[in-house]
Amino acid sequence: MNGLLHRPGARTALIAVPLVLFAVAGGLAPLLAPADPGVGDLAASLRPPSPQHPLGTDQLGRDQLSRLLYGARISMTITAAVLAISLAIGAVVGATVGYLGGWADWVVARVIDVVVSLPGMLVALAVIGARGPGVESLVLALSLWSWAPYARIARARVAGMRGSPHMDALRLLGAGRVRIIGRHLLPPALAPCLVYASTDVGTIVLGVATLSFLGLGVAPPHAEWGQMLIEGQPFLGSAWWLAYPPGIAVTAVVFASNLLGERLASGEEAPSLLRLAFPGRIRRAARSARPAVVAEPAAVQDSVLVVRDLSVAYPGDGGLRRVAAGISYEVRRGQVLALVGETGSGKTTAALAPFGLLDPRAVVTGSAMLGARELVGPVPRERRRVGVVFQDGAAALNPLRTIGAHIDEAVRNAGRGGRRGATRRVTEELLGTAGLPDPAMVAHWFPHQLSGGMRQRAQIAMALAGEPELLVADEPTSALDVTVQAQLLDLLAGLRDELDMAMVVVSHDLAVVARLADSVAVVYAGRIVESGPLETLIKAPDHPYTRGLLDAVPRPGTAPGTRFRTMPGRSGIGPDDTAGCGFAPRCAFATPACTTERPVLEPLDPSAAHRSACLRHPSTSTTTDGTC
Template sequence: MTGTAPSGAAASGIRLPRALMLALPLVLIAVVGALAPWLAPASPSATDLSASLEGPSTSHWLGTDQLGRDQLSRIVFAARTSLSVAAVVMTLAFVVGVTIGAVGAFAGGIVDRLVTWAVEAALSVPSLLLALAIIGIRGNSVPNLILALTIVAWAPYARIARGAVLGYRRSAASEALVGLGAHPLRVLFGHVIPTASRPALVFASTDVGAVVLATAGLSFLGLGITPPTPEWGQMLVESRPYLATAWWLWLPPGVAITVVALSGNLLSEHLGVAPELRRLRIRRPRPTPSTSPKRGRAQTAAKTGRPVPLWEMRDLRVDFDTPDGPVAAVRGLDYTLDRGEVLAIVGESGSGKTVSCLAPLGLAGDRAAVRGSARLAGTELVGAGEDTLRAVRGAEIAVVFQNPYAALNPLRRVGALVADGLRPPAKGHQARERVVELLRAAGLPHPEDVADRYPHELSGGMRQRVLVAAALAGDPDIVVADEPTTALDATTQAEVIELLRRLQRERGLALVLVSHDLGVVAHLADRVLVMHDGVAVEEIAADQLPNATHPRTRDLLDAVPRLPETRAGTRATTRSTEARC
């Protein structure tokens, strides 16, 4: 942690002055335009024919035009006009484009196809011709100019936002959020739209110059800002008869347009987006009695007079649709899990361990076809609707994913990430207290400080503990730990395993441990389920692993590295935290 924070600070220290330097011309012009009524030495529309076409002097620093109007005053007021139009156009284009692109990618299906077609159609039409057509039909006015430029400008923002959201939807951070049971609207407004906004904001800095140039171009053609309102493009139009005799008429507005465009283009290459955008918190509706697993468990137990298994798999089958046809990942899996029990699922890569845990929760992807039965406290999850699954994820079953860095959104602070899993949802000081308490329970030192950090500022072990804290935020009955020690060193692995053991005992959790590491299994699990090729080949008590008889289990045990025999003829064995079976 201490090694990465200074690097990030140093990088920010390098970028920030450069960004300010590049933005300074644009900011100064905007400030001058905003203060035009107080900074301009004269009225921009005051004419004096006796002083027409005078060169720069102490009376008129940038000379006068053909009507004797003060050129400096007109330049200052033109900045106000041009940048005001650009600000309105960019705001509308940004909001419309990002919203359409983000919603299309988030919804998928026909909605996404319609958005794609609309963006492609808008980008295929020459922008200047489209703006000319709109103004020609609706008439020449400032509102029509803004409308025309907005219709021209929204499509690139939509395309950028769509690409950002599609990338986010395929990320481990998105899967982790869904695994916590977050409501789709909360995901949309708290994660998807901010994710889409950041690259779009970078593009917006480039678009400043483009909108100013478009406004000037339309005014140059007589379809933009009409006289006597000063505008840089209009000033260039009026200077055409005097290009050879009055350079002060065309050079200042031309320089102003160039500076704005160049500043925006250079700024876009170094733009640093604010790391945290305000997010809209939407409370997840509580599950109805018919879909509440805890209520269902109590009702079923009362009817039958015997306890219902907390988690029960019966003939679970998972197939994936591929270009070469269906591929069976899980082929008839059966097991049960009771409260407070630790079940380890082991096997080589591709044996179906992780898929068997995530598929019943709807986390195996759109190409997964799930059959059979997976009951949580008597509530069937296979074939259940999204509302039921969302009520279960996070609040009943939480998942600690394998790669902590990929599962944490790098653009959000740790505290905000953990707060997304709180059940019931909380905000403000209450959420802060609960998050700090969870981080402390996960064994993180100085949890108040950790809550304000970003994932890249933490070590691998600390990030794994953050995932554990996020999983506990919904007070679940079951935690699925998907190879929680894979990317960690031996010392950190032991700490994480000790953390899981402690939390499991203190909270009475049922734990499903997916792992290649037989050392982890031996020290933490009550039972071990050995999988091979999508099938459970053996189920055995953890303390009986040395006596396992199935050939696949024996192969896994033999894969554990062993020390050579000692002189006394005894053999010492070592637990391997990197046994890849």
């Protein structure tokens, strides 16, 4: 027994005993009560506890045990009604404004602040004073008092998830606001609300008893704990059994509620929520082979994505500040384009901006054509034709849902929904295509049960659910060991060949993209500084920054103790912060003109496949190691 009480679950269950006991006793009051609580016998008034009346009788000869049981029924019913109303309104309102943000969020936040700051009992007294006593008035008064904390909790929980990668993925898949809020934000928002509700049970029970004690709650002759207290007050010295049992009941429920809420809030035992899975089915389509293409900005008929003069700016104290400018690239069917650069260079911005996956404050201008449709603007349905694999698989996947539920929903959002069994078979097929072993088992796992590489494969399976024309992979091998990196790159290469799918891969490592890419665009300080076929860029880099990236790649056969080449200074700043070339402060070949004149991408060969934005081309006067 002692060992059992040391288990967290057993201790929590023990704490909840008074709540469960009174809830069950109240529900079964008509069966358990030995007498009708409203029928009295003046000849048997104020009798002490006895076998016939275990808790004695009151001044009207009514059985106190029966009144206590019916009082539990009334108190728990009112508490359940208030909790249901408050929790539903608070969670829905908080989750909605937390996701929408803007002026609606500001207005509701101010209303919540006002309601929370007001004394709850004062609000209840005002409502009951306007409507009069009664159960309906009591429920309304306590609900107006109780909804605001739930709204504040849900709003804070959802606001922290609003900009998460898996929200971006849902928007990319075309999920509407109602679906996102109802199926993806409310369940995690309800978890902390339920923890608070466990504490709120005692507060509401105490509020009901207090208002009834003041004569503003449940009116006689109905049995209610607060009403029993006020009726027993004159007899505290002569008939203790009138006031003590209801007082002990209220105290036990309040203490149990507070202790249970404190235990749940400590994280030892969180309330479990139902996981939702959304079934559907998928239609497979055959793909024909198409030739590869070099990365050059001329429009080509077979291009899947064509980006022209893409610029991204964010509002600041001095107005809009551009972080990317003049980005132009294209990717054709069957081609892999790699966007390469240091951390903060703007490569992820260049890859995700066309699909609306940046911060909502971002101002995106320019053009991004997916086939014949423009992406820059509110066109969520077209974005379903794009699959995205984010850098952090743990952040991109909802921790409350299984891997299978994620992919089931991606299949349904693709517009190919069907029966659950058929959808799950397709889900398992997608997991197998992504290289995950035992797909049937993996489909029932949660994200935390998968390794980093497996989470990336799960993201790839989600991205393939809608049979996208384009796959965007943002640092897909980041934080993975070299063996897993190689396996993941081989998987992407195999998918490219098998599905003839266009890909944009974002990476900081030229050695990584060399295994996969057909063409490369090197990004620095929010601009493309060099682009061209992979082989050309590797063998004959033109821009000093490209040379620096290549020099940082370890080479086999290098003598032990050889130091890596590094570029001086820190990574580039945004395009609005420098008048000339953004790389000039770090460039060993910079001239005075580099600080005043902005270089543009110019062709270096007759085919215009290889382009560079440099006022001076070191390749004409230096060796590949950067020496003159």
